[in-house]
Every structure is written in C-alpha cells, then in structure tokens.
Amino acid sequence: MLDTKSNERRLTVARAMAESIAQEMRVDDRVFVMGEDIGDLGGVFGNTRGLVEEFGKDRIRDTPISETAFISAAVGAAMDGMRPVVELMFVDFFGVCFDAIYNLMAKNIYFSGGQSSVPMVLMTSTGGGYSDAGQHSQCLYGSFAHLPGMKVVSPSNAYDAKGLMTAAMRDDSPVIYMYHKGLQGMGWLGTEPGANVNTPESDYTVEIGKAKVLREGTDVTLVGLAMGVHNALKAADNLAEQGVSAEVIDLVSLVPLDRETVINSVAKTGRLIVVDEDYNSYGVSGEIITTVCEHDISKLKAAPKRVTYPDVPIPFARNMEQFCLPNADKIVAAYKDM
Amino acid sequence: MLDTKSNERRLTVARAMAESIAQEMRVDDRVFVMGEDIGDLGGVFGNTRGLVEEFGKDRIRDTPISETAFISAAVGAAMDGMRPVVELMFVDFFGVCFDAIYNLMAKNIYFSGGQSSVPMVLMTSTGGGYSDAGQHSQCLYGSFAHLPGMKVVSPSNAYDAKGLMTAAMRDDSPVIYMYHKGLQGMGWLGTEPGANVNTPESDYTVEIGKAKVLREGTDVTLVGLAMGVHNALKAADNLAEQGVSAEVIDLVSLVPLDRETVINSVAKTGRLIVVDEDYNSYGVSGEIITTVCEHDISKLKAAPKRVTYPDVPIPFARNMEQFCLPNADKIVAAYKDM
Amino acid sequence: MSPTKEQQLWMYENMVVSRRFEESIEKIYMEGKSPAFNMANGPIPGEMHLSNGQEPVAVGVCAHLTKDDIVTATHRPHHQAIAKGVDLKKMAAEIFGKVTGLSGGRGGHMHIFDSNVNFACSGIIAQGCGPACGAALSRKMQNKPGVAVAFLGEGAVNQGAFHEAMNLAAVWKLPVVFVVEDNAWGISVSKADSTAVPRNDVRAAAYGMPGHFIENNDPYAIFEIAGQAIERARAGEGPTLIEIETFRLAGHFMGDAEGYRPEGEKDALFEKDPIPSMRERLLADGVSDAAGLDKIEADALARVEEAIQFARDSEYAPDEDALTSVFAA
C-alpha cells in the first residue's frame, strides 16, 4: 500500500476522496453531496474540490450551518432512493447533530425491519496536532463505533481513501467515513507524506470491515487506524533498527471490526500495543485489547498496552498538545516497558 | 448496603433522589432544578416528586422541550454561581444536546484554565427491559464515560442514590448521574426490589470515584453497575448454590474509575466477568477488561468475559429484547464457559 | 377548497377507524396490567400514546396525499398512520410485537414504518422534520412528484431540529408541509409554559413561508388549509407551516394520571369530540344519512377487529431476529 515507486500516480487523501465521489456521481445520478462549504470552497479539507464545477449546485449543495437538518435530510433522501454523501466539517461538531446520526440514520433500517435501506455516507474530519484546541482536534472514533447501526471506517492513505469512499457510496447501509486532517495532504495543515500513495485512476473498492497487515513481524503487534498507523509504522522502523520485529495492522474499519486479523497477529507475536489518538478510556483501545484477551489470554507473553490520548480535553498550546498525542517514541517506549 | 432488616427506612431510588435534592435545596439557595416535566408531574420517573410543592416554580423549573437550551443554560448558571440540577428525561435523547454536555459543560473548566467551576448535575434515566424500544431503552454509559471532563456515576440502590446525588450537588465539577429505570421503584415500570434499601434520613455523601465490593468471593469477580449489579448478585447466589464463590463489585462511578478495586479483586479471584447493559463494543466492558489485562495478565486464570447488550438497536418485542439483555443466567453460563 | 362528499366520507371513515383502533388498543393494553399497572406486562408492553381526539388533523391533511407522498410521524402516530394508508393489520401486529408486524416486532408503537406508503415515524421530538425535507429534496432532484408532510406536536416546535428544518425547507424551496398538532400539552407542560408565542403560525415568518393557525380541531378547515399548502408545495412554491388546535382526550401516555390538567378541561373537550360533531355535520349537510354512516362505522369496527385479530393470532418472531436487519440486506 505505502509503496514508493517513482512512476506512480500519487494522490493526496483529499484528492482521492474527491475523485471517488466524482467518478461515482458520473455513473450514479442518485449520489449527491451536502455540507458546509463543500461547494465553491471545495470543502475546508479539500475533499470536494472540483465537484461543484463539474456537477453544479443542485448536486453539490452548500448548506446552512444546520447539521441536524441536513444530516437528517440526507436520511430522508436516502430512504427515498437517493445516495447522499454528507459532510460534518469537524467530527467535534457531532454533539449538535448526533441524534440525527446515531438515533435516526443508524436505526431506521432496523426500526423499519429492513423495509428501508439508508444508503448514505457521512464524512467527517478528525484529529489534532496543529493546535486547533479542544473543539476542533478530537478523533471520537470510539463515540461512533460504540453505537449500533452505522459502519465506521477511517483510511490511512489515499489508496484506501478512494476505495473506501467508493465502497461506502455503494453500501446500502450508513457509513461514517472519518478522515484524519493530518493525512489530507492539505499544505496548510501539514501532512503525513506516507498517506500520499499510488492510487489507480479507475474506480475500485476497498472492503469495509477488513483490516490490513501493513507490515509483517514476529515480536509485537501494533494496531492502529488513520494517523495511528503512521505512528506505528515509524515505531516499527525504529524497533527494527533495534532488532525488534513489529507487525503493523491498519484496522481500516471499526465497524465491522476485523477481530480475526488482530487475534491471529497477536497469536503469532504474543504482544499487543494499540495506538489510538482518541481518548484513552472506554474507546477503541479497550475494545481491541479486550478482543484479544477475551479470545485467548494464553497467547499473550506480556500485558497488552495502549498509546492513546489521555482523558483530558485537548489543549491549545503546542507543547501541551504534543505531550498528549501518541507518537512513535511512545510506542517504542511502550514496547520496551513490556 | 443491600441490607434487609425489618426496622429499616427503605426508600425507592426515586424517593432517595428527591430527598437528597430537597435536603440540599433547604440548605443551599444556589441549588435549583430544571427539566421536562419535573415540576407538577414530579419527573416522569418520580425523582423530583414533591419538590415544586416545597420550593415553588422559580426553583423547580419545567422547561420547553429544548434540551440544548436548558442544559447549556445550566452551564451558564453554574459558571455564574448557581448549582443547577438538570434532567435529561431519557439518556437516549442525548443526541439532541450532546454538544452542550460534552463540548461545553465538560470542557469549560479546562478551557478557562480553572478560572471557572461548573458545579452542576445532569441526571438522566437509563435502561430497558420494559419494551420501550430503541429510542427509550438505552444505557449509553460508555458514550458519556469515554469523553473527558465529566464525572459519571450510576447508583444501584437507594442508599447510594441519595449519597451520590448529594455528593454530586456538592461537587464543583459537572456530574452525570445516570439512574436506571428498572431500579427507580416506580410501580408502573416494574422494579428491582433489591434497589430499595435502608436509607438514612439525614444527609450524607457517597464518594464519587469509589467502587464497592458488595459481596466477597474467591473464584470469580463479577463487575457491574446499576442493574448489572443486581444481575451479578443473583448470579452470585446461583453460583454459590453450585459451590462457586463470586465476588461482586458495584462500580458506582465510571469517571473517575476505581481501577484498583477491580484489579485487586481479580488478583484474588483470577477470573473476571463484566456485566453491562450498554452495547458490547467500544464501551464499559472493554474498559474494565483492559484495566485488568493491561495491569497484569499473569493474575488471570481464564480469559475474561463480558455479558453485555449486543451491538444492535433495542427491539420492541419483549422476547427479542429479553433475549438481548444481560441476566443472571447468562452470567452463570459465562462462568461455566471459563 | 372544500372536501367533496367522497372526501368527507373518507375523512369520517378514517377518523372512526382510528378511534376504534385506539379504543381497542387501549383495552388490550390494560390486559395483564391490573391489579398492578406495570408497563412491561401484557400483550402490548411499553409506552402507549393514544391520539384519540386528534383524528381531524390526520385526515384533513392526508386526504390530500397519495401513497407516493411522504409522511414523517411522531411518537403519537396511529391516526397519522391510518390516514396515510399504512397497512392496518401489519401495524396492529407491530404494536403487539409480532413477526407479522411491519418491522417484525423490532419497532413497536413508536416506530411505525410502512415503506409501501412512504410512512416513517420516530420517538424523538421533532426528529421527523429533517427527513421530510430530505425526502422532498429527493423528489425535487429526481423530478418526481411528491410532497412530504412532517407532523409534530406544539411542544416539539421548541426543539432546534424544527428550526433548522424550517429554514432548510425555505432556503431550498422544498415541497414540505410542517403540521403542528397543538393539543395544548407537552406531557405535563402547557403551551403557555413552554412557548414564547401563543400561536406557532407566527413562526413561519421567520422563514419567509406562509403560516396558518386552525382553531377548534375542525376537519373541514384543516382540509381546506392543508389542501392549499399541499397544492402550493406540489406547484413548486415551497413549504408551509400549519398549526392546528386539536384535543388530547387521553393522558400523555397510558398510565398518566393527568393531575396537572385543570379541572374540567377534559370534560369540555369531550363535549367537542370531533367524531360525533362530524357525524352531525355530515347528516345536517345531507352528505349521508344515518344508515350510511352507521355502515361506515360498522365497517370501520370490522376492519379494526380483523386487524387486531390478525395481530393476536400472529406469532412472535424468533428471539434471534433481534440480531438481524441492523444493516441493509
């Protein structure tokens, strides 16, 4: 995936997302996009750039700052045969519209006993690291993954970004598509170069619900998603220099969760470190560790560990925020402490 | 706690909550109550009964159906020197107002760098079992406990209900007080008789952040909160008949979480079963199991288990809902499967 | 715009079906719930919100809708569902939690969905406003006919979701009609205690859309105003807000002792029960004779009894069905 050959078609995640949406819109009239500043501006994070120029304002709809209205409108449209892609600009804003998400979008298939499908994608940006403080830097992966009825994915690179978006748009169930700002490839946000990878021009899907082993190893399993994957890969490089062989798993999808890939890896390595930029407690890290432990503790050679964001709001000051964020050094240190 | 002597002053949880609030309102002018139907009706779940008669409509305020407005108003009032107690009628409604809760109430102390305190209590009902379907039966413990800046408690009986409420009202930080409908002692909801316990008339506090060992045992640790505790106690009785000695822990508080009490118990018993009526994944059960496993896996004699609500919306039909809910039999079966 | 004779009889018939249906549900709901009233017991457990007295709203509005139009309903949905043509047998079975129910027992009384007639429902206040806009947008974008009606209570108007949807509907000129059932109460809280204005029709101006208030639960006036609004929506002229004074003849939900209601209020409403008064008017206007109306009533009762019997006779779903239909097939 994170291939580096020179004759490649490397895209940023932002461009990969926009390309996927555009390709699907060309072949499927039912797909349209709604959100704040996704039209002329092309999305604050660039993932709808170029769409309004190609598809016009009817299919690429800038909305009022009314997340409850337009997300629940997407549900109504999806149940009526459309396939909306909506954007919640920052995941941090989920609190103003979570009823429309978790209690409406995620449950109407069930409440209708399967009479209706709700084919929609809710894309939303996650993550900090650029000093945007406590209401614009959260990940909240666990908050979405905890509640039933919605699939939850998060790509770590452009290839997956495109394939997951296409898969999400073709899914008849609602998909939360969480993209990390630090991987978008927007210069003004800084960016992780490892996220810009070879991305085929033609359309393709990446399976929702399947984790990927990005690097094989024998001594420890590092599990993460989105930015966590890059931290894990860097830690794995670092550990390799020290003669430690780390396996790196990109979860790709939190719901459905590919428990098997994690379990199989830890069965081999005997050690587990979960990397998660979301808050530490009651979230992703606990679920991954529990997945392994409830399956078979005899396979573990050491207590599993987590490198996560502590249970505090996200501070503005760079030094304080960086102190809290997971990084490769912390992963290496966690391994050494095992 | 779950004492049964005959000369006791047994209260229902609902009455214990109302008594605590009334006592505090008598001695502290800053305390007042807001919420839907908490005045003349006395709260849909009885926990504000009698208050409007004693304190009048100025201090016991029925609100419009505007959860965002009145919860965020409580934050403004709390920062201005009042000590509001607000009710979110069903926790299921958190989606319409979670921004006011997790992003405002829970963060303003931090954002202000400690200049302000936010002394308020948000009480909210949880739980199913009476066929109120998928938007009125959830627990969502994990959804609140995952996010920083709010304390989260849930009593399993009237004694704790009163003492926790008093402690919450005296706390300078926001406290989410989650009461399980099946423990309220409202006849029309059915009720768990074990929740109605001896409750002193004079005011007292129960420490927020301290778990309770309700029953000592040596073979397995059963951890739960609210209704889960009663299921665990019943399972412990059942197991005792089969010669198995179960220790039962009532978490009482999810934030802060008393990890030590759980760790110490499992160090003794070597076996852990978490009982949780909230959804299975990415929630409380994962956190408790991880707490134990990341501390010291060598103490575990078997893989830990969880008896939780599956990751599906809550169905209306009684048979389907009961099939999903945790109960004593499932706990016993989980033990046997260890 | 006045209802034709046929429409008047359709309205009357559906009001009666709704009333008989709820009377029947009311009785069955109490089975297994005495001497001790415990909501969890009996053939119909859980909360039960009856709409007795509010039938004129449902029929006056839905008389203008076809099955292709969309309705999003509230926690008090039976009259709305019946008037929209939801399958009565399957709805009854759903309320009983049976496998033959609309949703195989997963939804229950607060989650009535019938995709054949584009009917959806929610237990969350004002949650249906946004989806109604979305369905309306869908029709507009697909160039398909269809109007969406969002029903909500007068208490629900103070919820943020209402405001956002009203604005969206107006900005995008969507074919939606917002119908507020003003039964004067949101559970135990009166309209005056919850709402800054005595009549919510004035709130339409905040969105530049027409607003109407209809007094006294009058099915004819409702028919007329709703007809204009729906015609307007169909003509592409955008949304309308209608608030309708109606009567909550029962408690908020069953088991509600209603101690908060001023003495005599309910008696006065029963005096104005819209069903007998519509019957009188039909007779006075010569739309039908007594025998004709008796037959409608008898047929209505028979339909209801058949539906209830179907529900009673049906099986519960296998327990494991609880785990299915979370995601689309």
Added chain:
Amino acid sequence: MSPTKEQQLWMYENMVVSRRFEESIEKIYMEGKSPAFNMANGPIPGEMHLSNGQEPVAVGVCAHLTKDDIVTATHRPHHQAIAKGVDLKKMAAEIFGKVTGLSGGRGGHMHIFDSNVNFACSGIIAQGCGPACGAALSRKMQNKPGVAVAFLGEGAVNQGAFHEAMNLAAVWKLPVVFVVEDNAWGISVSKADSTAVPRNDVRAAAYGMPGHFIENNDPYAIFEIAGQAIERARAGEGPTLIEIETFRLAGHFMGDAEGYRPEGEKDALFEKDPIPSMRERLLADGVSDAAGLDKIEADALARVEEAIQFARDSEYAPDEDALTSVFAA
C-alpha cells in the same frame, strides 16, 4: 440614546485597540508560516479568525456593559473581548499559548475566558446562546443585577441552539440580548444561500420579542439600539434580538483565499472601514481634535505592544499542565 463624548471616545479607543491588536496578531501569525503556509507552525499556531471591520458591534454593545455583565463570545472573539475589558496581556499570552495566558495556554484564540469580567467563548456555532440565558437566569434568581449578551454570526442563526435559547429567554423573560454580527458570510456561504429571510430581525417575532436590524456597521446606531435593549433587559422586560450589518475585512480565517467572494466586494468594504469613518465623525462633531485622537491611537498601539511583548516574553506551561484543570480544583 446617544453616546456621551466620553463614551464616543471610549468606543473609538477600543475599536483602535482591537484593530491594532489584530494587525499585530496577523503579522505574528505569519511568522514561521512562510514560505510554506502550515497552520501548525509559528508562535501562534492553529486557526485564526480576525474581526477586523467588526469592531463597531463590539464597542457599540459593550459600551453599555459593566464587568459584572456577562458576554458569551464566538470563534471570532477578539473585538468582543477587548470591548468587554478582558485583560489584554493575558489574552495575548493565551493566544500565544503561554502559561501566563488567561487559561494557561489550554484554550487559545477560540477559547478566551476571563472570569473577572464574565467573559466566555466557544468555537462551536451558537453554543453561547444557552449559557447566556443561564447566566441571565442566575442573576434573576439571585436578584442580582446583570445582563447577558450572546454574540453570534448571521450564519449561526440557523443553528438549533439559537432557536431554543431564544424561546427559553422569552418564555422566562430573561435579561439577555442576542447580538447577531451579520458580516454576510458563514465561511464561504453567503447569507442568501443559507438563510430563508434577508434580515434576521424578523425572527424575533417568532419569540414575541423585539427585533432590530442596524445597517452599515454604524457604531452610533449600534450604541443606541443596544442601549435600549440592554436597558430593557435591566428593567426586567426581557430579551431582544439585534442583527447588525458589519464587515468582514479579512478571510474567514487566516489562509482563506476567499475565491468565493465576488470581485470588488472587499474593496468596497475597505472604503467604508469603520475606524477612519468614526475618526472623521469625531472630528466633525468636535468630540476631539486630531491631536486628541492621535494620542488615543498612540496609546492604543502602546497597550497592544505591551500586551504582545508580555505574551512573547512569557514561558510556555510545563507539558504536564495539559493534564490539570480538567476538574475543578
């Protein structure tokens, strides 16, 4: 109600302080951000929303407030904070993320809190409306004087939180004033594309409260109307909604290329820059002479420079401070 000479000079002074402050921040913000503009770099990282051009709103309103009154501010808070009397040095230090900042660097530019002057702030659209109601309620219940002002943008009016708070304020007759800064844009979306009515003052009627619209960013008109509203609130007569046409002279945030803005729009606004035009008027009205205003301007600059220097000279907090102040001490 017209401003006294003293008030006029106070308003001018605070407008100039605000402008100089932002000019300074604007420059420093770019340090470390070129040649490549990366928001994460430089002495002031993160988003930066400037309020250049919107100063009249802040001073016209806050001229009527004491430090005991409450203000809830927006993601674009500097002018509001300065006019409310927030400690300029500590605010500057907070924007730099220093330990001497108002919140010890935890908050940053979108989370300016100064409890000494009852100033709070939020990065979430319309989030301050409810807290303003609550603070007003607190004063009412405690029988203490005090009015709360919630600032919000014209885009924020379409958020549910605004609607709910407006209704609550009106039902409970709270001493709150809602002040909408209409700078015509919500990031890249124009008012016409987001809002069903051209002027939000009409929305006041939905809550039975007075509504005002003030054109052309006029500090004198703002002073007058805000003064009436605040007096009304102090007299216990309840809330008011005021929408004020103002000018966003910068991008939504720094780094915004503003490709969406029609050509010439900004030039036209710069022509109407409220600071030079207030200066002219002060001179024309004989409120001060040029020397007097020059001195005000020089003093303003000196205050700003001192604050910025304080911020620059201050230390960062220890890393571990990130973990403190989550709960009350």
